[in-house]
Amino acid sequence: MSDVVARILPLFYRIIPTVVDEGPSGTATRNYVARDSDGGRWFVKAYPASADLDAERQALELGQFARLGGIPVPPVRPTLDGDLIAVDGELTVSVAAYVENAETAEGVLFGGRWAAVGETVGRLHRTLARHPSGPPRRVPAREVCDVKRARQRLERLLASYTKRPPTSKFADWARERAAQRLDALPTVAAMLEGLPASLTVQTVHGDLASPNVLLRGEHVAALIDFRPPIHRSPVWELGRIVLDPRTVLAQPDWPTGLASAIAAYQAANPALPTEELLAVPRVAAGYLACSVYPLSEPLDAPEAVTSELEAYGRNRQAAMVELRKRLTEAEEVLHDLLH
Structure with a gap:
């Protein structure tokens, strides 16, 4: 699956990954951490086929609303088309800034x-x-x-x-x-x-x-x-x-x-x-x-x-x-x- 994530990131986000690793497990998602060619890291959430993508978009939007109010919420990176979720034939993902040095x-x-x-x-x-x-x-x-x-x-x-x-x-x-x-x-x-x-x-x-x-x-x-x-x-x-x-x-x-x-x-x-x-x-x-x-x-x-x-x-x-x-x-x- 990591290779599919590596293919999606440049196609939808113009992120050129140098490495993609498994990230912390989610309740219903598979998560990955990608490092780009500039040394930055991105948190990639891969949704199951059964996911309600409208609800997932609303959840991401709510987080970004809180971020606009000054709450520490990682910025979500939109796709090249401005969507908060990238839908590909093999995988559906969202991408946010990775929170460094946190527990x-x-x-x-x-x-x-x-x-x-x-x-x-x-x-x-x-x-x-x-x-x-x-x-x-x-x-x-x-x-x-x-x-x-x-x-x-x-x-x-x-x-x-x-x-x-x-x-x-x-x-x-x-x-x-x-x-x-x-x-x-x-x-x-x-x-x-x-x-x-x-x-x-x-x-x-x-x-x-x-x-x-x-x-x-x-x-x-x-x-x-x-x-x-x-x-x-x-x-x-x-x-x-x-x-x-x-x-x-x-x-x-x-x-x-x-x-x-x-x-x-x-x-x-x-x-x-x-x-x-x-x-x-x-x-x-x-x-x-x-x-x-x-x-x-x-x-x-x-x-x-x-x-x-x-x-x-x-x-x-x-x-x-x-x-x-x-x-x-x-x-x-x-x-x-x-x-």
Whole structure:
């Protein structure tokens, strides 16, 4: 495949590659890193044949909209025809500047990185609030953390496991966790009663997970892999990144770090009400408790079940327990800071 990428780059982009290597793996894409004749490097994303290219273009456009607002997003290189995606008979790709000397935020939020991430996400949400897809609006909190929908998804998952009994240790573990999670939903619902009656939704990044936040030292080097414009809770998105399971488990002082991140977020995006920012740990805990990922993977995508995914699934479960155990502590730290 690298040779096909090497052929496409000069044809569609006037990039003369001297070498094309496999890049970091994507969820649904194959990625490559190309070095050109001037020494520059380019990140090449190759889409599967089943990809919705209109949606992929919208995702790239959203990232470039954020970039115009001063958010660190790698510039996408258009084709010679001005398209953001090159479609060839053998391959469909997009090309962006490669982010040098950066690491993902997976489990490595510490020190000044907490505030750097909070400030960047605050500026991102302030910028995306002006996106043409529509202004922020308020919705009932139950739409953000939908326990009823979670119950339906968990019941369907357990029914599927009944029809197709587990055939691996991880699948058996996933089925047991799904049953436990279903039994715990009344407790989760009671926890979520502490949320404000309504929460803001607006255009957000859409996939602001730790692998999509690149750090360089104590600064955010780039946000990558936007999804097409969708209105979701900025509190949900903020909690998803600053309370990533790997961070919660790796950083015992995460309540203090969380406070630092949220204070920086508030300074960058003061339009979001304080009562919503106080709800970040509760929304994050509710999100983990209502999710079926990766418990559904042994059935939905058995080829994706790797030792890394198994470890992540177990860490995610442990982080959910940790979040709920220290929820009051985290909220008290936030309350003292924001009031």
